[in-house]
Amino acid sequence: MAGSAFPAPRPVRPGRAGRKARDAAAQHNMGACYFYGAGVAKDLVQAASWYRKAADQDYAPAQNLLGQFYYNGTGVAKSTVRAVSWFRMAADQGDAKAQYNLGYCYANGEGVRMNEVEAYAYWSTAGITDEIARKNLAMLRKQMSSGNISAGQKRAKELQKEIDAKIAAKQAGK
Numbered sequence: 001m002a003g004s005a006f007p008a009p010r011p012v013r014p015g016r017a018g019r020k021a022r023d024a025a026a027q028h029n030m031g032a033c034y035f036y037g038a039g040v041a042k043d044l045v046q047a048a049s050w051y052r053k054a055a056d057q058d059y060a061p062a063q064n065l066l067g068q069f070y071y072n073g074t075g076v077a078k079s080t081v082r083a084v085s086w087f088r089m090a091a092d093q094g095d096a097k098a099q100y101n102l103g104y105c106y107a108n109g110e111g112v113r114m115n116e117v118e119a120y121a122y123w124s125t126a127g128i129t130d131e132i133a134r135k136n137l138a139m140l141r142k143q144m145s146s147g148n149i150s151a152g153q154k155r156a157k158e159l160q161k162e163i164d165a166k167i168a169a170k171q172a173g174k
Contacts, residue, residue: 024059027051031062044075055086058170063090064098071101071110080111091122092166099126100133107140116144120152121159 031050034043048069054062067086070079084105090098103122106115120140126133141149 024054024057024062027054027057028059028062028065031065044069046075048075055089058089058093060090060093060095060098063087063093064095064101067098067101071105080105082111084111091125092163093170094163094167096126096128096130096133099123100130100136103133103136107136116140117148117151117155120144120149121155124152124156125159125163 027050031047031054032038033040034047034050036042040046048066051062051066051069055066063086067083067090068074069076069083070086071083072078076082084102087098087102087105091102099122103119103126105111106122107119108114112118120137123133123137123140127137144152
C-alpha cells in the first residue's frame, strides 16, 4: 500500500507537547517520536495511542496513519475494517494519501467489498496530487469496462463534491 511510509518526526520535547496542549499536530508528532524512537524508546503501542489522540480531534494525517496501523497491525490488532473507517475519515477531509489508501482497499476488497468504481473514484480524486494514485488508476482503467469507467468518472465528480461540501461545512463550523 502506498502512503505507508511514516513521516519523520519533527523535534519535540517528549512529555510536554501534546499532553498539556491537546494540540492534534503535537500529538501526531509524539506518535511519530514513538514510532521512530526519536527522543523516546521506540514503542508502537504508544505511537498508536498518540496517533489516536490526534485522530480523535479530526486531524486527517493522524487518521490516515492510524488507518495504516490497523491495516498492518502495527501497535494495534490488525483490522482492515477499522483501517477503512480511519482512511474514510481522513479522505473526507481531502487527505490524498487516505484517498489513495481507501481506493486501494476498494480495488482489493480489503475491509470493504471490492468495488472498482469506488476505487476509480478515490484514485481519481487522490490522483490530483498523488502520482502513485494516477499510476494505479491507469492500470485499473485497463481492466475496467467502458461502462464502469464512465461510472467511475461520474462517481469521482460526485465524490469530489461530497468532500468539498464536508470541508466547507467543517470550516463554517469553526
